[in-house]
Amino acid sequence: MLNVRPIAQTPEAALELACERAPYLRRLAGRDLEDRDWREAIETVRMLPKLGQKPIEEAMRVLRRAKQATHLSLAGEDLSGTLDVMDVTMVLTELACECVDTALKVALAHYGLSGDGIFAIALGKMGAFELNYSSDIDFCIFYDPDVFDGGDRSPGEAAQRVARDIVRMFDDMTEDGYVFRTDLRLRPDPSSTPLAVSTAMAEIYYESVGQNWERMVWIKARPAAGDIAAAKRFLKGMEPYVWRRNLDYWAIGDIQAIKRMINTKAKAHEFNIPNPDIKLGPGGIREIEFFVQTQQLILGGRRPELRDNTTLGAMEALRAGGVVEDDTARDLTEAYRQLRNVEHRIQMRNDEQTHTLPKDPEAREAVAFLSGYGNLEDFDRDVLETRRLVQSAYDALFAAEDRAAGETRSGNFVFTGVDDDPGTVETLQDLGFSDPSAAIETIRSWHRGRVPATRTGRGRELLTAILPRLLEDMGKTGEADEAFRWFSRFFGGLSSGVQTLAMLLAEPDLLDDLVATLALAPRLAEILSRRPDLLESLVSGQAPVRPEIGPDTSFDGALDAWRRYHRDQHFLTGHRLLHGLIPARDAAEYWTALADDTIREMAAAAKWETERRNGPQPGQWGVFAMGKLGGRELTAGSDLDILVIYDADPMEAQKWYTRFTQRLITALSAPTAEGALYEVDMRLRPSGRAGPVAVSLPAFKSYQHKEAWTWEHMALTRLRPVVGDEGLGQAVMDIAIDAITERARTNADTIPADITDMRNRLYREKPGKGLWDLKTAAGGLIDVEFIVQQDMLLGGQPEAICASTQEAIQCSTFNIEERLLLADGLGLLQALQQVQRVAIGTETRSDVMPAGLRDRLCRAVEASTFRDLETELSSIKSRLHQFAVEKLHLGATES
Template identity: 55%
Template structure:
C-alpha cells in the first residue's frame, strides 16, 4: 500500500520543503511572517494553538472589519501550522482533520456571535449544525464547510413575528464574515445547501418546518448526511435537542424493504461499472472518481444506515471509527476493513497535498506531469510513474471492495449503466454530468435538478418513501432507455409531464420496475409520439392497461337504468383504454397499419352503436316512444374502414317514420340526432370520443341533422352534386335498423351509377379536383392526403371509376375491395389496380404512424429520428432515405394515373 512519507522531521523544515513545491504555502510565508517566526521558534503545535486562540477571541471584537481581519489572520496561521504538522508526519490523519475542524468550529461560532451582537440579538434558539466532513471532524485542507442553520421561532428573538427574517439576516451576515474575500483572503467557503429543500427554504430554517420536512419527505441520502451531524455553534443545547429529535428519522430500528432497496440503488448508481482504464487514469478525482474517498465513505454509511437503527454502537460520525465498528460487528471482514482504512488515510493525505498547491477545493490529481510531480514529492515520492501506479493500485482495491457491497442484490438487478448517475446531495456530480452528456442530454443540470426535486417529494408520485425508493432503482434503466430513443431531451421532457401528472406513483413505478419491456415501451412512446404522449399525460392510468387489461376487449353493455351522462362516461373509459392499446401496439410494431385501421374503425363503430343506443333511450325518456326506425351511416374514412388516430367521424342519420306520424317523427329524430352528436363529441370528465362531421348529409350544413329515407332518396337522385355522389361511394351502415340501412345503401348505389352523362361527370370531377388543389394546398411535403399524388388523387381516380362503371356492384366503401372489383369488371386495368392498391397500402402505413405520433402533416425535417426509424420499419424500408425515395416514386405514379384518368391539376 502506498505510504505518505514525511518531508522532514521538524515541522519548520517540512513546511519549508513544502513551500518549495506548493505555491500557496510559499505565499503563506510572505503573507504571515510572524506566524513563520512562531513556527520556527516553538513548532506547529504552539502556532496552531495561537491560531485557535485568535479565532475564539474574534467574537469579542467591536467592528465587522476587526472580526474579519482577525479570523483571516488566524486562518493563515492555522493553515501554516497544519501544513507543517501534516508534511512532517507529526500528527496522524485524524488529528490533522480534527484540528482543521476544530478551527472551523471556533471561526463559525465567532462569526455567528459577532453577527448576532451587531444586530442586538442573543443566540438563544439559533444554532448551527455541522454536517458532512465538518460534522465528522474530517475537514480537508481547503474544505468547504457544510452546515445547516436553524432557529426555534418560539425562542429566537423572543419569538417576534419577524424572527424568521431576522434569523436569515444573521445567517447572511455570518456567511459574509467567513466568505468575503479581502486583502487577507477568506476564512471558509460555506455551503448551506444540505438544509431541508434548499431551493425553497431561506438560509435559516425554522425547526418546525425542518421537523415536518424530515418526517414527510426526508430521503435516505439525507439520513446518511445526518449520521455525521453535530451542534457546532450558537445555542448548542438547542442544537443537541434538535439532533435528538431527528434520531428516529436517522436511525430506524426497522427499515422496510423499500428503504433498503433505495440505499442499495443509490450505491448502484455510483460507478456501477468501472473499467480498468478508469482506474488507470493518472489524473483521477480522488474524492468522486472510482476507487475514491466517497466510495469508502459510502461503504461505511450505507451499512450504518441499514443496521445502525438496531445496533447503536455502529453510530459513529467518523468514517474510520464507523469502519472499525462494522468490523467488530462482523459485518465487514477484518482484512477488508484494514485495507479500506489504509486507503482512506492515503487518499486523504494526497487530497491535502493537492489542495496545498493553490488552496483550491479540488480533489483531482493534476493532468500536467509537472504539477503532479509536485504532489508526488509533497507525498515523499520522487518517482512520478511509481507514484501514479501506486495511486491506481489503491483505488483499484477500494473499488473492488466497494463493488462487492450488496453484490448479491446487484446480480439480481443488473444494470448496464456506465458511469455515475447520482442525484443525491446538492452539487451536480461531475461524473453524472459526463454520463448524461454521453447519453445525449443537452442540459445535464436540468435533468439532475428535476430528478432531485422528485426525490424531495415535489411530485405526488414520490411523496412516499416507497415511491422515492422505486424511482431511485428505475433511474439508470430509465435514462438509458431515453438515450436509446435518439431523442433523450424530448423523452425526458415528456416523461416529466407524464410522471408529474401521476396522482400516486407507487402502482405505476412498481409496474415499470416489474415488467421488463414496459419501461422501454413507455419511453419510446413518449419520445416519438407526442400525440400518444399527451394522452398518457392526461390519463396516466392508461399505462396499467398494457399489463393488466380490464378484459373489456368488447364494448360494455349499457345499463338502461343509468343516466345519460353515466353512460357517456362509461363508453369513454372503455374507448380510451382500447384506443390507447391500439395506438401502443401500432407504434411498437405489434399491429400492422392495415389491421390498425380496421381496429380504429371497429372501435368507432362500437362507440357509435353504444352512444346511439343511449341517445335513443334518453330521447324516448324525454319525448316519448320512438316513432319509427333509424339508421346511422358512416362516410369518409370511417365508411372505408380507414380510420386513424384522432380521425373525425363523417356520419349521416336516416329515419323511416311510422305511418301517420311523419311530422312528429321529424322532431323526435332531430332530437335523437342532436343527442347522439353530443354523446359522441362533448367533453366530459372522461374526455370525448370523436369529433363528428355531419356536412356530408343531404343539403350539407343547411339540411336537417336527421333525414327521412324518402328525402334521402329524392335528394340523391334529383339534387346531389357529383362530389356528393363521390363521397356517397363510401357509405356504410354502422348502427340502427339493418333493413333501413340496407335500403339507404341501395338508394345510394343506384344514384351513384345513374344520373348525369359520363362526360358531364368527368368535367365535374376534374373541376372539383382543381378547385380543391387551389383552395386546399398541401401543408407540407408529408401531407399524405393533399399532396399531389397523395390519397385525394387516389380516391378521385377510384371514385370516378365507380361513378362511370355502370354497375352498382362496383360501388364499395373500402379502397382495396373497390379497386379489385373494378379490375375484375374491366373498369381498371391490372396495372392500374396494382398501382392503386400498393400505393394505398404504402401511404396508409405511413399515415397510420404519422397521425398517431404527431397528429399532423409535416415536413420531413420535423420528424424525430425515432419517428423516422419507425416509419421506415412500418413500410419495410431499410432506412428513412429509402422511404423518402419510395414515397416520391409512389406519389409520382399516382399523379400520372390521375393525369391519365382525370386530367392535370394546372388549368393552363
C-alpha cells in the same frame, strides 16, 4: 499502496520547498499576517465576539486573515509530518466551527438579538472533523420558533437575516479573499426552504419525506455553533430518523440501490487515466465513506456502538463488532488516510476545490513531490494500486444483491446529495440528454416527495431501484429528452407510486415498453399521462371491460362510462400498432370497429334520452358513415363523418330527430370529466351546414337526384350504414347508388371537369407539406381517392361502387398495372399514415421524427432503412401523381 511521506524535517523547511510548487502557499507566505501560527489564528477568531460588538466588515477581515494564517502554518506541519493527516483535518474543522460560531454571534449582535434557540449543525466532513484544505463547509442553521426571539421581527425573518449575514461574511470575495465556501443545501428541501429552517418544519420533513442518503448525511451531524443545548436536543430528536431499529426490506434495498448507482461499473479508462478524481472516481474516498456509512445505517439502529460519526472511528467500530474483516478494515483505513493526504496536496497548490490529479505531467509531478515521491512513475503506480484495493472492497459490499439485480450497466447514476455528480452528468450526456443537470434536479425533486408517487418512503425506494434502467431505456430510444419529458408528466400524474413502480420493477419489459411509448408517440403519452393505470392493462393483457349501458342508464352516466372504456381501448389499439402487435395495414379495421361500436352505443344513449325528454321515436332512423369512416379507413385521431336519416312525417318527426341528432353529436364529441371521444363532421349532409342536422328519407332522395354536386356524389360513394333500422339502411343505400349511376348516365361530360376543378382548388387551398404529407400533397391519398371516385362516377356500375378505396380499385375499369400501382401505393400510404398518426399526429417533417419512430415506420412496410423508405415513398408518390395528372387532367404545375 500509497505512502505519503514528509518532504522536510521542519515546518519551515517544508514550506520553503512547497512554495516552489504551490502558488497558493507562495502567495500566503508573501503576506503580512498578524498570526503566524494556526493556534494563534483560531484563538483570535474565538476571542473576537468577546472584544465587544464588532462590525460585520471587521469580522470578515479577521476571519479571512485567520484562515490564511491557518492554511500557511498548517501546511508546514502537514508537509513535514509534524501533524498526522487526521490531526490536520481536525484543525481545519476546528477553525471552521469557530468561524461559524463567531459569525453567528457577530450577526446576532448586529441585530441586537439573543442567541437562545438558534444554532448551527455541522454535517458531512465538517461534522466528522474531516475537512480538507479547500472544503466547502456543510452546515444547517435551525431555530426554535418558541425560544428564539427575533426582536422587532418574527423569529423566521430574523433567522433568515442572520443566516444571510453569515453566508456573506464567509463567501464574499474581498481584498483578503474569502473564508469558506458555505453550503447550506443539506437543509431540508433546500430548493423550497429558506436558509434558516425552523425545528418544527425540519421534524415534519424528516418524518415524512427524509431519504436514506439524508440519513447518511446525519450520521456525521454534531452541534457546531450557537445554542449548543438546543442543538443537542434537536439531534436527540433526530435519532429515531437516523437510527432505525428495524429496517424493512425496501429500506435496505434502497441503500443497496444507492450503492449500485455509485460507479455501477467502472469504465476501464477511468482506472487507466493518469489524472483520476481521487474522491468521486472509482476506488476513491467516497467509496470508503459509503462502505462505512451504509453498514452503519443498516446496523446502527440496533447496535449503538457503531454510531461513531467519523469515518475511521466507524471503521474501527465495524471491525471490532465483527462486521468488517480485520484485513479489509486495515487496508481501507490506510487507503483513506493516504488518499486524504494526496487530496490535501492537490488543493494546497492553488486553493481549488478539486479532488482530481492534474492531467499535465509537470503539475502532477508537483503533487507527487509534495507527497514525498521522488518520481512521478512511482506516484502514479501507487495511486492506481490504492484505488484498485478500495474498489475491490467496495465491489464486495452487497455483491450478492448486485448480482441478483442483474447489474450490467456502465456509468454513474447518482442523484443523492445536492451537487451534480460529474460521472452522472457524463453518463446522461452519453445517453443523449441535452441538459443533464435539469434532469438530475427533476429526479431530486421526485426524491423529495414533490409528486404524489414519492410521498412515501417505499415509493422513493422503488424509484431509486428503477432509475438506472429507466434512464438507459430513455437513451436507447434516441430521444432521451422527449422520453424524460413525457415520463415526468406520466409520473406526476400518478396518485400513488408504489403499485405502479413495483409493477415496473417486477416487469422490466414493461418498463422498456413504457419508455419507448412515451418517447415515440406523444399522442399515446398524453393518454398515459392522464391515465397511468392503463399500464395494468398492458401487464394483464386483458381487454377493457365493456360497460353495460341500458335504457335506465342516465345520459351523462352513459357518456362517462363509454369514454372510460373507449380511452382504454383506444390506447391499447394505438400501443399495439406502435409496437407492431397489429399490422399497420390492418390497423384501420381496429379503429373503424371501435368507432362503429361507439356510434352504436352513443346512438342508443341519445335515443333513450330523447325518448325520456321528447316522447317515443316516430318512425325509423339510421346513422350512416361517410368519408374515412365509411370506407373503414380510420386512423388514430380521425374525425367522424356521419349522416342521420329518418323515415317519418317531417312535420311530426323533424323536432324529435333534431333533438336526437344533437344529443348524438354531444355524446360523440362533448368533453366530460372523462374526456372526449371524436370530432364529429356533418358537413356532408344535404345542403351542408345550411341543412337540418337530421334528414328525412324523401328529402335525402330528392336532394341526391336533383341538387347534389359532383363532389357530393364522390362523397356518396363512401356511404355506409352503421346503426339503425336495417330496412331504412338498405333503402338509403339504394338511393345513393341510383343517384350515382344516374349522374353517370346524364352528366358524364361534366364529371371529369368538376373533379379536376376540385382537385386543383385543393392544391391551392391546402398545398402539400413535403414528402411525409401523406394525404394532401401531390401523389398522396387524396390523389388516389379522386382517381378511384372518378372511375366509379364515370363507370356508373352499381356493383363497382364500394365504400372501401381498396375494394373499389379491384372493381375499377383500370388495367392490371394501373390497379397494382393504385393498390400498392394506397397500401403504403395508409400503413405509414397509421403509424404516423398514432405517434405524432399530423406532423409531416421527418427531421422531428424520433429515431425509434423512423424504425417503426420502416417495420410497418418492411423497409430496410429509413433512407430506403423515403426513396420508395418519393418514387411511388411521384408515380401516383403522374397517374393523377393523366386521369384527372391536372395542370403540370400542380405536381
